[in-house]
Amino acid sequence: MIPIARPGIGVEEQEAVLRVLASGQLAAGPLVEEFEQRFAEICGVREAVAVSSGTAALHLALLAHGVGPGDEVITSPFSFAATANTIVLVGATPVLVDIDPDTCNIDPALVEAAITPKTKAIMPVHLYGNLAAMDRLLPIIEKHGLILIEDACQAVAASYQGRMAGSFGTGCFSFYATKNVTTGEGGIVTTNDPAIADQVRLWRSHGQRERYHHVAIGYNMRMTELQAAIGNEQLKKLDRFTEQRIANAAYLDSQLSDVVKTPVVRPGYRHVYHQYTIRIPEARDAFADALRERGVGSAVHYPCPIHLQPYYRDRGMNLSLPVAETAAQQVLSIPVHPELSQDDLETVAREVRALCQSR
Numbered sequence: 235m236i237p238i239a240r241p242g243i244g245v246e247e248q249e250a251v252l253r254v255l256a257s258g259q260l261a262a263g264p265l266v267e268e269f270e271q272r273f274a275e276i277c278g279v280r281e282a283v284a285v286s287s288g289t290a291a292l293h294l295a296l297l298a299h300g301v302g303p304g305d306e307v308i309t310s311p312f313s314f315a316a317t318a319n320t321i322v323l324v325g326a327t328p329v330l331v332d333i334d335p336d337t338c339n340i341d342p343a344l345v346e347a348a349i350t351p352k353t354k355a356i357m358p359v360h361l362y363g364n365l366a367a368m369d370r371l372l373p374i375i376e377k378h379g380l381i382l383i384e385d386a387c388q389a390v391a392a393s394y395q396g397r398m399a400g401s402f403g404t405g406c407f408s409f410y411a412t413k414n415v416t417t418g419e420g421g422i423v424t425t426n427d428p429a430i431a432d433q434v435r436l437w438r439s440h441g442q443r444e445r446y447h448h449v450a451i452g453y454n455m456r457m458t459e460l461q462a463a464i465g466n467e468q469l470k471k472l473d474r475f476t477e478q479r480i481a482n483a484a485y486l487d488s489q490l491s492d493v494v495k496t497p498v499v500r501p502g503y504r505h506v507y508h509q510y511t512i513r514i515p516e517a518r519d520a521f522a523d524a525l526r527e528r529g530v531g532s533a534v535h536y537p538c539p540i541h542l543q544p545y546y547r548d549r550g551m552n553l554s555l556p557v558a559e560t561a562a563q564q565v566l567s568i569p570v571h572p573e574l575s576q577d578d579l580e581t582v583a584r585e586v587r588a589l590c591q592s593r
């Protein structure tokens with residue numbers, strides 16, 4: 235079976251972890267600082283603060299900006315649940331607006347229509363590794379004086395007109411095992427504002443600037459030296475990983491775009507293909523089963539939009555967001571990751587093509 239995801243871990247990561255284990259410095263130390271500096275450079279921002287997960291990054295970014303009870307945050311219903319969950323966790327209200335059917339990213343016209351006096355922030359999700367429509371969102375955010383928190387968990391190295399994901403506002407990234415670069419679990423917050431970075435550091439580590447001196451309350455959401463050791467090796471490979479994903483996607487486009495709806499990328503946008511997601515208009519799950527029988531793994535991102543999840547439905551979020559609901563029934567992600575051999579990639583394209591043609 236050709237898997238939908240496989241972490242690109244080599245001997246470099248293995249040796250780096252062994253060096254940390256031998257060093258005796260397991261909790262955050264110089265490797266975490268090195269990781270933060272490398273990551274800030276990649277994103278073209280002043281500061282990056284490493285944390286324990288992408289969820290922690292979103293949570294702490296919201297807290298650092300003072301988002302809390304009484305505030306509304308506009309975001310996408312078509313994402314991993316962590317996006318909306320972190321808004322709930324800080325006591326604010328997620329306002330979910332429908333998506334663009336081509337990119338599955340939040341629809342800027344609906345964002346503007348959803349702004350109320352309570353709106354404090356906008357949290358676009360750069361889904362599948364493709365930036366939300368920043369060309370249209372930035373003027374809206376500016377005009378209304380809103381905070382921009384990017385859920386860039388899937389979008390390391392994505393850009394719009396050369397501006398990197400995570401550099402438009404406060405950026406939140408994940409290094410979960412299947413993401414484009416991984417530390418097993420992990421995350422980071424990027425910002426050009428030193429005051430926000432300081433707040434994230436305080437929330438990350440019990441409100442301490444110095445050990446045992448607590449100027450605020452906070453969590454323990456720190457990254458470990460073991461994670462950073464893996465992360466530093468992964469970042470050295472980031473360009474190669476990203477270029478391979480883009481090349482794999484170009485090949486899939488060339489083999490599939492006449493038989494199925496393939497990803498849409500607008501001019502000026504660099505899509506980094508965390509996922510390569512096609513649309514199967516009918517009986518998507520049967521299509522995925524048949525693909526598995528032919529030796530090709532796939533996945534659905536996501537089978538249920540956030541507003542229809544039991545937690546949100548039970549709390550009165552009786553929304554109708556038809557574009558997201560249709561997408562949830564039709565999307566199918568197929569393997570695009572850099573660990574695919576040329577043979578694997580050709581098999582993926584051939585089998586998907588054959589199945590599309592047999593329908």
Ligand SMILES: *Cc1c(COP(=O)(O)O)cnc(C)c1O
Binds near residue numbers: 359385387410
């Ligand atoms: C992975 C992901 C998260 C959560 O990151 P974790 O590291 O798993 O906590 C949040 N939002 C999106 C869009 C993601 O893909």
